[in-house]
Amino acid sequence: MLGDILFWIILIVIILIVIGLILWAVGIYNRFYSLKNSSEATLGQIRVAMKKRLDMIDQLLGAVKSYAKFEQETFTKVTAMRASVATAGPGDLNKVEAESRSIFGRLLAVAENYPELKTSQTVTSLMDSVKSLEDEISRHRYTFNNISQEFNTMMDTIPSKFIGHMTGMPKLEYLQFEEEIKTPPKIEF
Numbered sequence: 001m002l003g004d005i006l007f008w009i010i011l012i013v014i015i016l017i018v019i020g021l022i023l024w025a026v027g028i029y030n031r032f033y034s035l036k037n038s039s040e041a042t043l044g045q046i047r048v049a050m051k052k053r054l055d056m057i058d059q060l061l062g063a064v065k066s067y068a069k070f071e072q073e074t075f076t077k078v079t080a081m082r083a084s085v086a087t088a089g090p091g092d093l094n095k096v097e098a099e100s101r102s103i104f105g106r107l108l109a110v111a112e113n114y115p116e117l118k119t120s121q122t123v124t125s126l127m128d129s130v131k132s133l134e135d136e137i138s139r140h141r142y143t144f145n146n147i148s149q150e151f152n153t154m155m156d157t158i159p160s161k162f163i164g165h166m167t168g169m170p171k172l173e174y175l176q177f178e179e180e181i182k183t184p185p186k187i188e189f
Contacts, residue, residue, distance in 0.1 A: 058078050104130060
């Protein structure tokens, strides 16, 4: 009789421990997916902001084109970058960011060289909009990198590391946009 009661108590304790471990593992797994979904949503916001920026740069190019003979290659690059943003991963977005920042820098230099262009309301408005989008992209990048850091920390620390590796989750890549153009833009006419 006492042996039967002890057996049932031990069995119930073991069942409760197993249920607890399963719930704990499910909680970690769900946290991974919550972070992964947040990173994808933030990456989507970055893509939208970068596409807006490229659209505005294209409009600026149109305004600048009437004042200076800007390279056709620049127009082609902006069009190609705009098309690639929708499907770009973090590594590709890093490249698009660097190229678009360089083109924007060259546009600013052209505007400096043409006082009548600098005072144009359309150009001024578009440049202000692009600068505001720079801030938006920066905020989204900061959020994305914080989410990636939390996810990657979970992938590197025990016990969540085991759950992540068992489910085959890869680490998230960071967005590492350049803060400034490293070399001044060259303007040739």
